[in-house]
Amino acid sequence: MRDNREMVSREELWPGRDEYDLALARWTETLFDPELCSGRLDYDHLGIRRYGGANLYTCVYRIGNWMVRCFCSNGQRQPPTDIRERYQAIARFSTMAQGRVSALAAITYEERGIQVGTRILPLVKMPFFANCPSLGEFIMDHYLEAGVMQQLCDAWLRMIAEMEATQVAHGDLDLSNVLVEQHGSTPALHLIDYDNMWVPELDRRQQHEFGHLHFQHPAFMPPHPRPFTPDMDRFSALTIYISLKALITFPQLYDEWGADESERLLFTDSDYRNIDQPGNRIGLLRASSIPDLHPYIDELLASLRERRMPRSLVSISASAGYRPSTPAPAPAAIMPPPPHADWKRAVYLTPPAAAARPTPVDSSPTPLAFPAQPMPLNPTPAPPVVAVQTMPSNPLPAPPALPAQPVPLNPVLTPTPAQPAPPHPLQASGGQRGPDNSSQPLSSFPTATLPTSASPAPPDPPPDPPQTSRVRPPENAQPPASTKNRLWLWIVIGIAIGLLLLAILAAVLLLTGMRRFALEPLTILYSALITGLPS
Secondary structure (H helix, E strand, O other), X not given: OOOOOXXXXXXXXXXXXXXXXXXXXXXXXXXXXXXXXXXXXXXXXXXEOOEOOOOOOEEEEEEOOEEEEEEOXXXXXXXXXXXXXXXXXHHXXXXXXXXXXXXXXXXEEEEEEEEEOOEEEEEXXXXXXXXXXXXXXXXXXXXXXXXXXXXXXXXXHHHHHHHHHHOOEOOOOOOOOEEEEEEOOEEEEEEOOOOOOEOHHHOOOOOOOOOOHHHOOHHHOOOOOOOOOOOXXXXXXXXXXXXXXXXXXXXXXXXXXXXXXXXXXXXXXXXXXXXXXXXXXXXXXXXXXXXXXHHHHHHHHHHHHHOOOOOOHHHHHHXXXXXXXXXXXXXXXXXXXXXXXXXXHOXXXXXXXXXXXXXXOOOOOOOOOOOOOOOOOOOOOOOOOOOOOOOOOOOOOOOOOOOOOOOOOOOOOOOEOOEOOOOXXXXXXXXXXXXXXXXXXXXXXXXXOOOHHXXXXXXXXXXXXXXXXXXXXXXXXXXXXXXXXXXXXXXXXXXXXXXXXXXXHHHHHHHOOOXXXXXXXXXHHHHHHHHOOOO
């Protein structure tokens, strides 16, 4: 059951954000709106997710398809004392202006909204716009697309025109308080954060906020007062529109001039305060070759010099004769037509003859000419080329040069099954292998007569391997000393084991009371100990 005690008075402090978090953790019990109770609270990895930007005296949550705005204390900062009356008037105006200001969402103010502890506090409910990036995020994603930026300019001009015609001012137009929704190729804008909104019912109220620094007139920033009037959006509307128009022609300025998705676009507060200094970005943009921007930049410079609000964006656009239109696409680069095959005019050529081909010119130097004389197959300095087979340990000397005949350098001397292979080509007897690997008599080969002194000596036969045989030892041979020692060791071990067993037997008989039977093993053990072991 919810507590129906008296609601918080104006003199009491508002709860902090942590107190709202504790209350919303049980939103089905602490909220009074049936649509909110049936929704689901949005969480992130840190817990309950908070939405919004500066949130000077508000905390924003998402429950289902709704955004819930609660008023809280932030250190020494408290909500305005008339915050209830302000949001009641804004809620009535947003319902009445539906259809006239497309960017204005209908909000609901609930006086009995949430119970925090023992107090019942108000809240504001407005629809949640899914898949709608902020204006800064949309520009960051599409500033290189001239067509999309032109449509965004038209949507911005249309929203400002509707707000001027309906007599409403947002009070804090910047890159985070405007959402962009894509309807096909046409963007639609949505306004959020109505804390400082001006509606006719709130005329002559006091101003509580100053807006974002880089989108506000420096003459109306602290310590100077800022009027709370229906024209307080004109400066921010004009500076944002100039930036959007300039990015259509010069998209590189987004990176060169340091624009981002949350803080600023092309201009900063220093550009507004130092308009006459060299290098001022407003002056540089005025000197560019964009005649369509000149009326808007001239009005911006005049308002800064005269320390006043500029004229409405709609009136400047009307005096400039601007008509929204889609920019013509950039001319495509002139490229040669792609190659294609004309089969009707195809000519089939026969390949040229091999003899008609030009002989390549050899640019290498002319080789040296040597006398035409037969070269020996095996010159004396070079070692002989021997067939790949097992050679003896002492090879023969190089054979003498033979007459020039077509004899293979390395004949393959593979023996046939009927005739074994000779040990060496020059030591063969009974036949040799010819050039065609056939068996031929030795007389069929040309021979050379060698002098007696040059006859090579026959190689020494290899030494016979040592003969191994088993030698029988003589019958009267004595075993080695190590064998005799091992034999005596085993005898001693056997005797010791036998004596140990006799001792154990005697002990068992004595313990069991059979002393008569124990005398015999004890006598044997005593005799063995007295007489000693045989040597």
